[in-house]
Amino acid sequence: MRTFSYVRAPDVETALRAVADEPNAKFLGGGTNLVDLMRENVERPDVVVDISRLPLTGVEELPGGGVRIGALVRNSALAAHPLIRTRYPVLSQAILCGASAQLRNMATVGGNLLQRTRCLYFYDGASACNKREPASGCAAIGGFTRNHGVLGVSEHCIATHPSDLCVALAALDAEVEVESTRGTRRIPLTGFHRLPGSTPHVESALEPDELVTAIELPAPITERxxxxxxxxxxxxxxxxxxxxxxxxxxxxxxxxxxxxxxxxxxxxxxxxxxxxxxxxxxxxxxxxxxxxxxxxxxxxxxxxxxxxxxxxxxxxxxxxxxxxxxxxxx
Known part of the structure; x- marks a missing residue:
């Protein structure tokens, strides 16, 4: 693991300032994906900004029947929340299908959005991977592909997104709220993640200095x-x-x-x-x-x-x- 600087942010403003001029900074929430990738030398941030203590842990009902979910809500807490279980059962079920109980107790909703593929070639530093090293090739094509994609893939990458929660959010027309020192913007969940095309290493619409602060769900079309x-x-x-x-x-x-x-x-x-x-x-x-x-x-x-x-x-x-x-x- 490479040497890096560590910053513990007491508030959103401090977190945003810490990454404003650091293109190779990463936010640390639950750490269930980032820490693993740092150990494997896949992620090599210069600065790690700990946001785990920010006040982004609420689940609030919105006017009109929707719900606002703070980015640091733990997956297990969201799955068990009465508003989610009654209005959005598909979301609760998806979360409970993911990972293990121990990981769900640590993983955050915002981090889940940004988790990276579990493609074996992505994790293997000896294999060609355009996600890990742009323009190096894709060893998965022609390799072991049981877990790889059949929709939206390209000649540069056939890896799949690993999240269960995000699949439910896509079906529910969720929107992602993100903040930077430039202000706040909202991104439809269906437009948040990017298809690989010729740039598989660009995985989302999030800018390097932006922080996911919340996810909002509209009123459900049905509870079925x-x-x-x-x-x-x-x-x-x-x-x-x-x-x-x-x-x-x-x-x-x-x-x-x-x-x-x-x-x-x-x-x-x-x-x-x-x-x-x-x-x-x-x-x-x-x-x-x-x-x-x-x-x-x-x-x-x-x-x-x-x-x-x-x-x-x-x-x-x-x-x-x-x-x-x-x-x-x-």
Whole structure:
């Protein structure tokens, strides 16, 4: 691990000033991802700004039925919060599917947004990785690709985003509030993470001197929502495919739909084509299959992850079927 300077920020203003002129600074919240990456010599910050004591730990109801979530709310606390469990069950379920209880007790919501891929080649300093070293190549292409992406990938990177929470946030139309010494701005969650294109190392719309301070959720379209995660083992495993879905029906027809996928793309994947097919369609398995087919039409696979396309199709259909068969939100 390289030598670095450490700053403990007592307030947001101090934290922002500490990174204003330090392009290679990093904020430290729960540390569940950053510390690991520093140990592996993947992240090499010159300055680490400890923000763990900032007053960004509230979960507040907003006028109109939405919720504001402080960036330093622990994942476990958010999953258990009554407002989240009742209004956004898909979010609570997604969090509880992620990591282990010990990690959820430490990990923060803001940090979860910014966690980096778990691609084996990204962590292996002996392998070519355009995320870790721009223009070095992508050893994953042609390598072991079981856990890699089939949507939104490029010839420069096929890694997947690891978050469960962010998949639910994408389906819920969340917005991310960020601050810098220049002021405050809001970024739709669906535009917060970037696809790799030719610059896989640029992973988000966040500027180096900006701090995530909160996430806001609009009032839910329905309380009937669900998160389904398919993985190699029952706990502490990243998704092969996951689906976050919220569905409202009336008279046997889909009147509102929100759908996002995880484990299949370099960012939480909002399934806009599937939503387009679902809206106004009969709430039947045939419609669900048509929606899944529309979303996955552009999927491209490597030799080792072709199965993900069919797995994603079946997981989408099963999740939507569950929401219409029992009408529950749990």
């Amino acid at each position: 929502s669900r998160y389904r995660k398919v993985r190699d083992r029952a706990s502490y495993a990243f998704a092969l495919v996951s689906v976050a879905a919220a569905l409202e029906t009336g008279g046997g027809t889909v009147t509102a739909a929100r759908l996002a996928l995880g484990g299949v793309a370099p960012k939480p994947w909002r399934a806009v084509e599937a939503e387009r097919v679902l809206l106004g369609a009969p709430a039947t398995e045939e419609s669900f299959r048509a929606a899944a087919d529309a979303e996955l039409a552009a999927a491209t696979a490597q030799d080792g992850n072709t199965f993900k396309i069919e797995l994603a199709r079946r997981t989408i259909v099963a999740t939507l079927r569950d929401l219409t068969s029992d009408g529950s939100a749990t």
